Amino acid sequence: MWGKGAPRHFPLAGRGPYGGGAAGVGPAARLVSPRNGGHVSSERGQRDRADAAGSGPALSYARSGVDIEAAEATVSRYAELAARTRRPEVLADIGPFAGLFRLPGGLQDPVLVASTDSVGTKLLVAAAVGRYDTVGRDLGNHCVNDVLTAGAEPLFVLDYIATSDLAQDHRVELVAGVAAACEENGAALLGGETADLPGIYLPGAFDLVGTAVGVVEREAVVDGSRVGAGDQLLALPSSGLQTNGYSLVRRIWGIGEDAARDRTLLEAHDPELGCSLGDALLAVHGSFLEALRPLLGRPGGPLHGIAHITGGGVPGNLSRIVPDGLQARVDLASWRPPALFGLIRRQGELPREEMWRVFNMGVGLVLAVEAAEAEALLREVEGSWRLGEVAPRAQGEAPVVLGRPAAGG
Numbered sequence: 001m002w003g004k005g006a007p008r009h010f011p012l013a014g015r016g017p018y019g020g021g022a023a024g025v026g027p028a029a030r031l032v033s034p035r036n037g038g039h040v041s042s043e044r045g046q047r048d049r050a051d052a053a054g055s056g057p058a059l060s061y062a063r064s065g066v067d068i069e070a071a072e073a074t075v076s077r078y079a080e081l082a083a084r085t086r087r088p089e090v091l092a093d094i095g096p097f098a099g100l101f102r103l104p105g106g107l108q109d110p111v112l113v114a115s116t117d118s119v120g121t122k123l124l125v126a127a128a129v130g131r132y133d134t135v136g137r138d139l140g141n142h143c144v145n146d147v148l149t150a151g152a153e154p155l156f157v158l159d160y161i162a163t164s165d166l167a168q169d170h171r172v173e174l175v176a177g178v179a180a181a182c183e184e185n186g187a188a189l190l191g192g193e194t195a196d197l198p199g200i201y202l203p204g205a206f207d208l209v210g211t212a213v214g215v216v217e218r219e220a221v222v223d224g225s226r227v228g229a230g231d232q233l234l235a236l237p238s239s240g241l242q243t244n245g246y247s248l249v250r251r252i253w254g255i256g257e258d259a260a261r262d263r264t265l266l267e268a269h270d271p272e273l274g275c276s277l278g279d280a281l282l283a284v285h286g287s288f289l290e291a292l293r294p295l296l297g298r299p300g301g302p303l304h305g306i307a308h309i310t311g312g313g314v315p316g317n318l319s320r321i322v323p324d325g326l327q328a329r330v331d332l333a334s335w336r337p338p339a340l341f342g343l344i345r346r347q348g349e350l351p352r353e354e355m356w357r358v359f360n361m362g363v364g365l366v367l368a369v370e371a372a373e374a375e376a377l378l379r380e381v382e383g384s385w386r387l388g389e390v391a392p393r394a395q396g397e398a399p400v401v402l403g404r405p406a407a408g409g
Contacts, residue, residue: 065165065198074168074194081172081179085189089155099190101156109218115146116211117310121246122282123208128255128262129278132170135208136177137184138243141287142310143212144185145365148289149306149321151222151296152214156190157182163206164198174208185289187212220297224305224321224368227390231304232374233318233328235387236291238364240283240340244311245358249281252348272339280340288365291381302373309360316357318366319399327393328368328400334387337362356402363387 061068091100103110119135119142126135136159144154159178161171171194182189201207216222241249249255255262266278273280288308295303305321318328341362345355355361368390369377378384393399 066196070168071194071196074171077172078175078192081176082189082191085179085182085187087156087186087188090188090190099156099158101188101190103215104155107215107217110215111150111152111218111221113147113150113152113214113216114211115143116209117142117146117243118207118209119243121250122241122243123206124250124256125246125266125278125281127204127206128259129266129282131278131282132173133177133180134282134284136174136179137181138177138285139208139210140178140181140185140187140212141285142243143210144181144187144214144287144289145285145308147212147214148292149222149308150214150216151220151303151306152216153289153293153296154185154187154212154214156188156213158190158211159192160209161192161194161206162197162201162209163194164196164201164203166204166206170206178210181287185287217297217299219299220301222303222306224323226304227321227323227326227368228304229326229390229392230371231368231390232371233330233387233389234367234369234374234377234381234384235335235363236288236365236367236381236384237335238309238360238362239286240280240338242285242310242360242364244360245344246281248348248350248358249344252344253277270343272343274339286364291383292365292367294380295377302370302377303367304370305368307366307368309363309365311358313356313359314361314363314366315398315400315402321366321368322390322399325393326399327391327397328388329391330388330400330402331386332402334385335362 057063087101089102089104091102092098117139119138122138123135126132139159140157143157147154157178159175161174163171175189175192178192179189181187253265255265266281267276269275270277270280292303292306295301307318307321309317314330318330322328341355341359344350344359345352366387367377367381367384371389374386378386
């Protein structure tokens with residue numbers, strides 16, 4: 001956890017373990033990479049002997065790429081962010097190696113739900129325009145949405161930053177984004193780890209990963225097992241690409257080949273999008289918790305399955321909640337994909353199948369609900385629309401079919 005002089009686990013006000021602070025002065029940061037069969041080169045050896053003799057600066061951890069003092073200063077900034085997310089169930093302050101979180105009271109048969117994910121190469125787009133706080137929100141919301149698919153409400157989030165030399169201020173911006181998502185979702189930022197890994201990550205490179213843990217009563221778990229023929233599919237819109245498809249997008253526009261060109265490209269206003277390409281690509285992956293909260297914790301309720309539309313698009317994710325023998329039939333006429341997806345398709349000259357296989361196409365979340373309750377739920381879940389239905393599947397057919405329903409069906 002963010003503690004002092006340990007890995008970045010810091011259990012404070014909602015942020016449990018955070019050790020070693022932003023410099024990841026922990027086991028992960030102490031990796032040694034032997035060179036030349038485990039022996040230093042002659043030139044390096046001469047330099048080290050000169051340093052030891054007092055004729056040059058002494059070798060240190062900071063000179064090797066891990067600055068403990070900078071890390072400890074950053075940990076205190078993390079702690080301030082975590083304090084804003086504190087929940088009464090958080091039991092530890094800064095220092096321990098692990099975060100402590102008591103289960104909320106009143107639960108009869110609680111089931112913990114956990115999910116780990118990353119922001120992926122959306123980070124490279126963010127870095128190209130110097131915007132680091134939004135991807136932290138992406139991470140927190142993505143992980144919260146994943147535990148939401150089981151009907152769980154989030155309890156806490158842990159994050160992990162790995163880098164070679166990311167500036168301390170940028171590290172704080174990343175964690176500030178995660179903390180903002182935690183506040184919005186009512187989760188505690190319980191802790192995390194920041195590892196400086198020079199030699200593993202290239203200069204300027206970094207990664208951002210998170211884990212969310214939520215809780216749901218066992219009898220209220222949503223796992224898709226109750227999805228049946230006749231169920232209606234309701235959808236909620238995505239805010240953009242969410243956190244998937246960025247490797248393809250970067251390849252289409254050549255992002256990463258020239259820093260100055262990237263910034264000009266991403267910051268120029270696009271009339272079709274109504275904003276810059278950078279703003280469209282970095283739109284924050286939204287949380288669906290508030291929209292669904294009224295439907296949670298209802299054993300035997302109308303909510304039978306939830307699919308978070310991430311990598312794999314609608315077909316790849318909706319199929320994960322469709323039982324054997326059933327088929328999700330999606331009405332493509334029920335919504336119009338946002339302009340960004342059309343721009344991507346034209347710019348990359350991508351076939352329709354590839355677009356649907358990679359991108360969410362404007363669909364952020366899909367609910368499988370009891371048919372008799374569909375109309376009421378459309379009114380209750382703001383922004384939702386009827387996406388399609390669940391029907392019997394014939395042998396050899398795909399679990400998800402994209403197309404307008406036949407007349408009368």
